[in-house]
Amino acid sequence: MTPRPILYFSRNLNPRVAVAFARHLNAPVDLVPASPRHPAHEEAFRPINPNRLVPVLVENGKSLWETDAIAMRLSQMTDPEFWPAGQAGAEVQMWVSWSNLHLTRPGSSFYFHRLVRPQFSDEEPDPAFMEGEMRQFREGAAVLNDYLSGRTWLVGARPTYADFRAATLFPFAIPAGLPIAEYPDIVRWHGQLMALPAWRDPFAGLAEHPDQTKPLEGATA
Ligand SMILES: N[C@@H](CCC(=O)N[C@@H](CS)C(=O)NCC(=O)O)C(=O)O
Incomplete structure (x- = not known):
């Protein structure tokens, strides 16, 4: 089998x-x-x-x-249909490429420095760097917000991978200090995604860490 x-x-x-x-x-x-x-x-x-x-x-x-x-x-x-063929599929790819580079990349500096880095280092980032990251994040968020105005989802009439990928950071936006509340259509769309149980709580019932006293599951080496 x-x-x-x-x-x-x-x-x-x-x-x-x-x-x-x-x-x-x-x-x-x-x-x-x-x-x-x-x-x-x-x-x-x-x-x-x-x-x-x-x-x-x-x-x-x-x-x-x-x-x-x-x-x-x-x-x-x-x-x-979550990553369709043809023109809609190219649109999904557009949001995947765009959001990775122009939204999630600058926004993830806040995720990292506000939520991850403090767990192992108290070395604060250069404020000028963070200002530049915030400027880029805001530019991306404004583009996303305008596009979502009058649309329920990013591509077509139902959720696709474009929505999941563009929303990578949003479950952490508030603790990371990202100004999500300034973008009402993002807030509405993020709420629609959070209504999906798998997006709201993807790790429900799953172990947090592997058992490091045992060999890695599925590994051949
Ligand atoms: N470009 C890769 C990035 C993968 C990546 O950076 N993974 C990080 C988590 S976001 C990782 O594996 N870190 C070590 C860990 O989580 O244990 C992707 O989109 O999948």
Whole structure:
């Protein structure tokens, strides 16, 4: 019997998107927690993803890394309308590329410095750098907000991967100090996404960390 594909995840930004999308699609994959940089599993993880990052989808012994490639595959496996073909598919790709670079990248400096970095360092970032990041985030948020005005979802009349990907940061916007409340159509759209159980609570019932006293699940090395 062919083993079920494994989706390795941690609770950080990108794997959160992959797990939420997989659960929303009810994808036939096993969700396996991973700490790809933990010394106990780092070497076993390297053949799975030489970048030692998650998410990774392993299917028939083949690894697919990058959240967006995994989302494309999950959509093919379940409901291709989440990443459709043709012009709508190109639009999904437009939002994926755009949001990664022009929205999530600058916004993630706030996620990192307000929520992640304080757990291991008290070295504050250069204020001029953070100002530049905020300026870029606001530019992106204004574009997204204007586009969403008069639209329910980003592409067509139903949610697609474009919505999941463009919303990567928004579940953390308030604790990260991102000024989401200034963008009413983003607030409305983010609320629609938060009404989806898989997006609101993607890790429900899943272990937070792998058992590092045991070999990495699914690893051959
Ligand atoms: N470009 C990759 C980035 C993957 C990435 O940076 N993953 C981070 C989490 S956001 C990671 O694996 N960090 C180590 C960990 O979470 O244990 C993607 O979109 O999937």
